[in-house]
Amino acid sequence: MKIGIVCYPTFGGSGVMATELGLALADKGHEIHFITYQQPVRLNVFRPNIYYHEVMVPKYPLFDFPPYETALASTLVNVINNNDLDVLHVHYAIPHASSAYFARQMLRKQGKDIPFITTLHGTDITLVGKDSTYGCVVTFSINESDAITAVSENLRAETFKSFAIEKEIHVIPNFVDANRFHLTNKEHFKKMLAPNGERILAHVSNFRKVKRVEDVLAVFQKVREKMPSKLLMIGDGPERQTAEDLCRRLDICNDIRFLGKQDQMEEILNIADLFLLPSQYESFGLAALEAMACGVPVISSNAGGLPEINIQGKTGFLAEVGDVDTMAADAMTILGSDESLQQFKENALAHAADFSIDKIVPLYESLYEEVAHKKYQTL
Numbered sequence: 001m002k003i004g005i006v007c008y009p010t011f012g013g014s015g016v017m018a019t020e021l022g023l024a025l026a027d028k029g030h031e032i033h034f035i036t037y038q039q040p041v042r043l044n045v046f047r048p049n050i051y052y053h054e055v056m057v058p059k060y061p062l063f064d065f066p067p068y069e070t071a072l073a074s075t076l077v078n079v080i081n082n083n084d085l086d087v088l089h090v091h092y093a094i095p096h097a098s099s100a101y102f103a104r105q106m107l108r109k110q111g112k113d114i115p116f117i118t119t120l121h122g123t124d125i126t127l128v129g130k131d132s133t134y135g136c137v138v139t140f141s142i143n144e145s146d147a148i149t150a151v152s153e154n155l156r157a158e159t160f161k162s163f164a165i166e167k168e169i170h171v172i173p174n175f176v177d178a179n180r181f182h183l184t185n186k187e188h189f190k191k192m193l194a195p196n197g198e199r200i201l202a203h204v205s206n207f208r209k210v211k212r213v214e215d216v217l218a219v220f221q222k223v224r225e226k227m228p229s230k231l232l233m234i235g236d237g238p239e240r241q242t243a244e245d246l247c248r249r250l251d252i253c254n255d256i257r258f259l260g261k262q263d264q265m266e267e268i269l270n271i272a273d274l275f276l277l278p279s280q281y282e283s284f285g286l287a288a289l290e291a292m293a294c295g296v297p298v299i300s301s302n303a304g305g306l307p308e309i310n311i312q313g314k315t316g317f318l319a320e321v322g323d324v325d326t327m328a329a330d331a332m333t334i335l336g337s338d339e340s341l342q343q344f345k346e347n348a349l350a351h352a353a354d355f356s357i358d359k360i361v362p363l364y365e366s367l368y369e370e371v372a373h374k375k376y377q378t379l
């Protein structure tokens with residue numbers, strides 16, 4: 001099929017997932033067209049059947065707010081027409097679903113019908129979408145989608161709770177590419193960061209408030225008091241400065257490295273012994289799944305969809321949001337002996353396999369077939 005994918009091109013989970021999906025679909029022979037304002041971060045490989053169309057937003061002195069949605073809708077019409085796309089798949093409701101709706105309506109005027117699928121990722125529903133400034137457009141454009149998917153049962157439930165949704169929401173969980181994220185021996189690299197055999201804890205995020213990076217540091221501080229350990233803080237965002245300041249205040253900087261944004265996540269995850277994700281909310285927690293696929297157990301909060309991927313006492317542990325004492329105690333249970341760590345690692349690997357490309361990508365392909373088929377019936 002010829003599939004258009006609209007996403008945020010940045011390091012956020014929704015853009016990462018959309019790009020991974022496009023790559024996986026291209027590997028299965030589909031023709032994929034990414035339409036966004038910048039080359040997606042994980043779109044760093046060449047495939048003959050992947051195209052990237054950049055949305056240009058002209059600047060005029062009159063515009064305090066350049067109209068990205070309008071530019072996107074126009075670009076969508078052009079790309080769909082020029083490439084004869086079968087289906088459009090938009091990731092993150094705002095503003096992608098409303099631009100897709102706009103494009104579909106314009107094309108209908110030209111006698112063409114392009115179905116669009118909206119995938120809800122999290123903050124488009126739980127944070128930004130709930131803002132009354134956006135609420136009615138979000139509700140309208142989700143309802144106008146030819147199919148709606150959510151990345152977890154929790155996000156599906158949250159969407160029905162917060163918006164007047166009139167259609168079914170299919171749950172299609174995120175997936176992980178085992179060709180890239182798998183267990184590999186990185187002892188040499190590990191030795192560089194933990195020369196005395198210290199345990200390595202890691203956190204990956206966009207350092208937004210919702211990630212509670214201060215809890216990551218609090219848990220680490222408690223673990224470090226009991227066992228030699230190091231912490232890797234990967235990613236960047238608004239809370240990074242606060243986190244770095246807090247490290248200095250706690251006098252634990254020598255054992256923490258802020259690595260910033262990284263492309264080779266699979267390399268770094270492979271030297272970690274434990275992944276920390278104490279978020280206020282996660283619709284899914286893709287970063288934790290990628291860690292598990294590299295055999296890294298997870299200490300997380302029990303918010304949102306996290307219990308759907310981190311299994312209590314098996315792949316790691318979950319605690320109430322903000323309960324850093326329990327998180328630290330559980331971290332020490334996992335890291336306390338090599339045997340226990342090994343068992344949790346094996347469980348994490350086994351559970352991550354449930355979210356493999358082979359299991360999840362066909363679910364999207366069926367949905368594409370279904371909406372494309374409906375389109376032809378209505379023409």
Ligand code: GMT
Nearest residue numbers: 012013014121122123282283284285286
């Ligand atoms: O976590 C973020 O802040 C980024 C955000 C995004 O929209 O890119 O991630 C959301 O989508 C990811 C992919 O589906 C999920 O794994 C994250 O859990 C979700 N984030 C939140 O719900 C806070």
